Amino acid sequence: MTEAMEQLRSLPFEDLGFACVDHHRQIRTGMPEVIYCPGKTTEQIVEIFGSLAAKGNNVLATRAQEHVFEALASTKRFAGVRYEKAARAIVLEQKKLGPSKTAIPIVTAGTADLPVAEEAKVTAEIMGQQTDLICDVGVAGLHRLLGHTKKLQKANVIIVVAGMEGALASVVGGLVSCPVMAAPPSVGTGATFGGGAALLTMLNSCAAGVVVANIDNGFSAGVTATLINRKIDGGDSHDGKN
Amino acid sequence: MTEAMEQLRSLPFEDLGFACVDHHRQIRTGMPEVIYCPGKTTEQIVEIFGSLAAKGNNVLATRAQEHVFEALASTKRFAGVRYEKAARAIVLEQKKLGPSKTAIPIVTAGTADLPVAEEAKVTAEIMGQQTDLICDVGVAGLHRLLGHTKKLQKANVIIVVAGMEGALASVVGGLVSCPVMAAPPSVGTGATFGGGAALLTMLNSCAAGVVVANIDNGFSAGVTATLINRKIDGGDSHDGKN
Amino acid sequence: MTEAMEQLRSLPFEDLGFACVDHHRQIRTGMPEVIYCPGKTTEQIVEIFGSLAAKGNNVLATRAQEHVFEALASTKRFAGVRYEKAARAIVLEQKKLGPSKTAIPIVTAGTADLPVAEEAKVTAEIMGQQTDLICDVGVAGLHRLLGHTKKLQKANVIIVVAGMEGALASVVGGLVSCPVMAAPPSVGTGATFGGGAALLTMLNSCAAGVVVANIDNGFSAGVTATLINRKIDGGDSHDGKN
Amino acid sequence: MTEAMEQLRSLPFEDLGFACVDHHRQIRTGMPEVIYCPGKTTEQIVEIFGSLAAKGNNVLATRAQEHVFEALASTKRFAGVRYEKAARAIVLEQKKLGPSKTAIPIVTAGTADLPVAEEAKVTAEIMGQQTDLICDVGVAGLHRLLGHTKKLQKANVIIVVAGMEGALASVVGGLVSCPVMAAPPSVGTGATFGGGAALLTMLNSCAAGVVVANIDNGFSAGVTATLINRKIDGGDSHDGKN
Amino acid sequence: MTEAMEQLRSLPFEDLGFACVDHHRQIRTGMPEVIYCPGKTTEQIVEIFGSLAAKGNNVLATRAQEHVFEALASTKRFAGVRYEKAARAIVLEQKKLGPSKTAIPIVTAGTADLPVAEEAKVTAEIMGQQTDLICDVGVAGLHRLLGHTKKLQKANVIIVVAGMEGALASVVGGLVSCPVMAAPPSVGTGATFGGGAALLTMLNSCAAGVVVANIDNGFSAGVTATLINRKIDGGDSHDGKN
Amino acid sequence: MTEAMEQLRSLPFEDLGFACVDHHRQIRTGMPEVIYCPGKTTEQIVEIFGSLAAKGNNVLATRAQEHVFEALASTKRFAGVRYEKAARAIVLEQKKLGPSKTAIPIVTAGTADLPVAEEAKVTAEIMGQQTDLICDVGVAGLHRLLGHTKKLQKANVIIVVAGMEGALASVVGGLVSCPVMAAPPSVGTGATFGGGAALLTMLNSCAAGVVVANIDNGFSAGVTATLINRKIDGGDSHDGKN
């Protein structure tokens, strides 16, 4: 083994035994400190949250059930921590970023797409972005969407959340010249295969410029849109240096 | 952007924030005002229901749990609203349409197919159609079906709801000269893949004239059959003009 | 066994050994005599074609390779038989049906959808229908489709052929009040799964009134649209009595 | 390791290096000597065929391409060997078995199902069974099938070969009181998934008494039907003792 | 329509509105009266059960939850009705059939396969068969199975129930000369896909004479094995005439 | 229908019968004129190519077989047209765009990923981007990748093309703070499912900021990366106005 590998050990992280908290990531990649909650016990989430918060950064816990928030809140260690119910997210904003000059439109096809759209919104906002939620403008009533065309055409990047058949991403993609981040929610019954049908629709989009996040992954759509918007708005506003 | 797109904004809809209610759709497409409930909160359903009912139209809420109906009923704002338990539908009939001259037969292979058949029935009836429910005449006892042959051959369009292996659609399709709307329910255990096996059977039907609605989508079968029956019976009976 | 089953033997068909040609079907169901070619040898196709043609009816052979047509033509037994290359169909029109009063629009999203659209067209036309092929109006350039809105809104039934992500069916469905027969072609590469992605999009369409034919099944879309259009245009124009 | 395992070595087989020919199997299980050709080179097939034929038994090679037969025939070592083209099988009948008292009906839905049906037929016949091929009686023209009802109800066991949607197995199963061996062929295009759709239909059959062989496996259906028919007709007619 | 179809109406069945009870089936196909419970309400099951029992036949309700049995029992209308908990079946034996001369071995790979094996056992026994349950002899400990070889080789037909990788069916099939009915249970975790992995193993069995029932379908395996065993043991012992 | 829809007809496109060439798209969305070749005949491609070239724009034909290029070249109508063999693309560059200030790194895991990477490269370059191809730095030899870390961390956006298990996208995503466009090629054998395995790996990436293009869709990755890079580099350099 080379000397290089020896030295890589010196990068900062904190070993909690069950988790290896990477305090360097925020610096290295410009992303917020995030905990993805499924599969972790409440005790583990609280401990990781504490470790992240102790550095003074903003902390986001996604897919969090309400009782997890209550456990966090009851520790009284995290001033200002709040639960975003629609987004199923816990938010601790210790330093205010932004606001961005340009808002990121988040467009949904229907009301049932809201939880994923809200997760994208919370994620973008804690990273300092302005957002503009345009709700329930699916392709079965095109005039609802077309009324927003100008706003969409001014954006640097757009998030589209559309379950069922997911056709909205293609239609939006055909109207604009900026990249579209498409996120398929696992809504609907029948042959939706838990969001898989919408995922395929978006991957096969005939409109160029449409790329896709995982099923239900509003967080990923929010992060990627932020990274794009931030750089266009005037270079990276985060503090990190690579 | 062209002037045309500017003008498209003027089409009527009502923005509730989380939903964008399209009052123009009933005029434009001749369909009832419908709320698909899964993925919406009870509060959202009640608010959308109110917005739709306020226009004086008939309103249908599909896949509705009973407690949603109770929340609607307890508002006392919707006189005559009722819950169709077998169909899992909430129905508000503010103007009586029909009845159609010809009934739409709705044929099921087994008792477990009833919920989807009932959804198709409620949908067709609120759009002014007469229906004729023929239940439990699956292909393992052909004589039960063949006794209904004459009635089926007089229809303008037939709905077939058949889970498990879904073979009934092909057999009915081979007996008649009208189009067959096949709807596969997600019933049965084993390698049914939540209705997927019946869906494939129906798509691959060797009987021409069979087309398919989504798994469990009695609503779609009911709407499409109504659109066909209404036009054959003597032109479109709905009030809309395109 | 009952007497009824005994008597069912008397319905007319012709047993060729490898095929059991059902001359009664045309009377019973109002469909053309059709041979689905895949899996049959050229010799079998020629023999079945001869049996069907001998009754004086129109005959259609779908998914036929060109050398099959050449084998048929070289027998010199079928005056006027022709090969529709784009549709991969062999057509023998022995009696002229129609024309229907109203044309059936056949709408495609892209050029690669043409073979399936052409199969639907040939099928509808041999059954006496006028058709109106509207080509390459996919959702990435909505203005191309919207220019045809009036024509689409006057139709009794519409066929939509759209591969890749198949979103066109939903958009058309949202513009009109007639039923839409959606047929997904097996075009495209990537995660299209041989037309499966477009099939799922169409099944999950958020626009009511959209029903689906099998992948690549332009024939089924053509037959079903014809059955609907024929009945609306003024009752069944075929000769059969049920 | 026990003494028992030591002694198991003494059972007869012949090691060809690339194949371990089990001459004991015919005695032990009452099946013919069979070579499944796919994945084997022509040289390997010829050598295994020779090893099997040398024992004086009947030999069957399934899924054999014609050039394999030609290679076998050109050795001039196998008197009377023949190629069953429709079944894609090579047959060497060195001792005549049967005929069985009762014939096994082999029912197909369409002409394209013939290759699988012929494989079942050749298999059953080399094992001494009479067969009765009933071709192209799919469910879209029920009267063609119903004309054969008496014959089917007299059988000890029935083989049904039905591709596309595979509904014929259920319909036959509902008419008779004997077991039905269903074999789904990989015919058809669209969402047939190489026979998978028909396989699912047959597995989910609502008619009890229907069991299923693998896709395209006419051999398995033929063997199993023979084992059943042979025992019912008067005990096992093969020479083996277990 | 022909006279034959008219007459088919006269076959006996009883229309309960939501179900069309086919009293002719027991005569026609020699199977017991059976209710498949999933998807039916308790009220529907009780009513169908009553209709079937009134004819004096044996009645079997499969996949029945215990509270359904309690509802049936509390009516006090069905003397001797009992709940077979391991098989999840309700049994009403009004006339004693059998016993068969030869027992049907039911072989399981593991303890978790028992519910499906018990369903097969209850089914075969109500149809008059003797059974012999051989439990937990999976292929990871071959000597447990080999100890039963003689018994297996004397059978007319064998049922094998084996989840996880389902290899037991092939091993048993290689030891015997009678047909093997393989039933894959939906047990196990990991990449078992709800019994699908075992289903594929059984379909692809390299041992000829193995045919397959649907996932978890002990009933189908039991019925088919009974039909085979009954005919071999000395002709059909049921009362019906076809 | 509203006046708005009437006016939408006036947007420019050219109807070739089999194709509806959208000359407005380049203006509206800032993308090059592109022909996706699969499913189109050579004649159709030549005609569409001519229609696009006549406007003086750059033209790109993707997934083009070499004989299509030869047919185009032999018309002598397109000066400077060239075939990019590795990318399987035909390129006609009639106006030189760019070059961009910042290059887009295109990273591949192995040599077999090159065709998709080359398609992305050709696409980005015809849109005026500089690119930097980093080849064969898959995760089994991390030091090959880590040597490029600085270059990657300076990029505005990165394209990662990685077949087989597709793990490279996650590793790159963890090293940088810019968005990563991941494109899974359909390379490899075994359980790769035609690129589906790599697609899933990329969708499930634990590194935030990774979004995904369709299998083999280097074009989509190239377009999206260009849209991002162009805006960051100093606003949109294309001529269009929305």
Added chain:
Amino acid sequence: MTEAMEQLRSLPFEDLGFACVDHHRQIRTGMPEVIYCPGKTTEQIVEIFGSLAAKGNNVLATRAQEHVFEALASTKRFAGVRYEKAARAIVLEQKKLGPSKTAIPIVTAGTADLPVAEEAKVTAEIMGQQTDLICDVGVAGLHRLLGHTKKLQKANVIIVVAGMEGALASVVGGLVSCPVMAAPPSVGTGATFGGGAALLTMLNSCAAGVVVANIDNGFSAGVTATLINRKIDGGDSHDGKN
């Protein structure tokens, strides 16, 4: 049947009726006595546990719910029995094996992978192995993993547990020269397909020396790693002789 098969009956096992406990297996294969709990009733588990424990061996019950442990403990028959909550395992260690000279590293990508890793750990330890759990070192923060490189390169065999996209197995495999046992947990949401995505990633690993256990199967990874480590450390330390 041969004499050999007769003698195989003499191998020791204990028939409990519903289970056939193979006391010979521990001798024959060197594995611990193990009960896989899903699908077994608590009563069955207790009885099998008692039968195994009576031989004086170590006993392990995997995927055990806590109430099963409580039922076992309340019998007071099993001194020292304990519940390993994180591993969901019941452990009875009646004879102490090991410790092995070399530890087996068990590496996880994230905290949610812990239950599967703990099952592997408990399994290896009851078989006498030392283990070294390295937690939460997924590929999005490579420096966390690289800090452990030396330790990994000294191992005889490594277990990698990594859900979501499962890329860690490839990265570890590229750093070491010993075999890697990869186990994909069924964690994560979106298109993870219950661990199937990680399973595919691991199967398609571009790093040679990576083999795969079933989804969630920490037990299998633990057993196989132990068999390897034990033989390398100085021959098989278990008591059995084959």
Added chain:
Amino acid sequence: MTEAMEQLRSLPFEDLGFACVDHHRQIRTGMPEVIYCPGKTTEQIVEIFGSLAAKGNNVLATRAQEHVFEALASTKRFAGVRYEKAARAIVLEQKKLGPSKTAIPIVTAGTADLPVAEEAKVTAEIMGQQTDLICDVGVAGLHRLLGHTKKLQKANVIIVVAGMEGALASVVGGLVSCPVMAAPPSVGTGATFGGGAALLTMLNSCAAGVVVANIDNGFSAGVTATLINRKIDGGDSHDGKN
């Protein structure tokens, strides 16, 4: 970026433009230099082969078509290079390793499994291992396998190659106390899903100690078995130091 990352650049590899040849890997991981041919052009393979051979190491090219070997041979640069036709591999053995003390048994279920088994054999042998190929001992004739029991029980590790239903891996796993590397070939027709059925069987094996390589991946099974056997036989015989 840290200093560590800077230094990682110094590890040796050779950049050919389209490939980044990692000469360090052989030292680091103890594996042979290997080229996986699919997706690479003949020119690329020859150039990479030359780069690898120039270091004096053994070189292996897997899944190589014969014309690739001919291109290599015709360069006359690689003395002693040979083509292993059955394994589809090109072998250049420049230094003789081994032989190992203990042979690795490679067991196949049928003749069609040979190509994958031969790839495993060639791989193990070029790494210095003795192998013992046991062919065509599938579970339908257990006595053929049991005759090899002693030999299998003496092995340090066993490779099992078994297509179709893949049951052989479980049976072998139940007989021995060493790890089993199972490799599923993509042989067979019907519902084998290109080796997927055998893959699932092996993953779900009820015999502990069975781990799985990718479909058709004899190379991976050969490498992993070698890594295990080499360490047990007396420590690593390769020259590398980690």
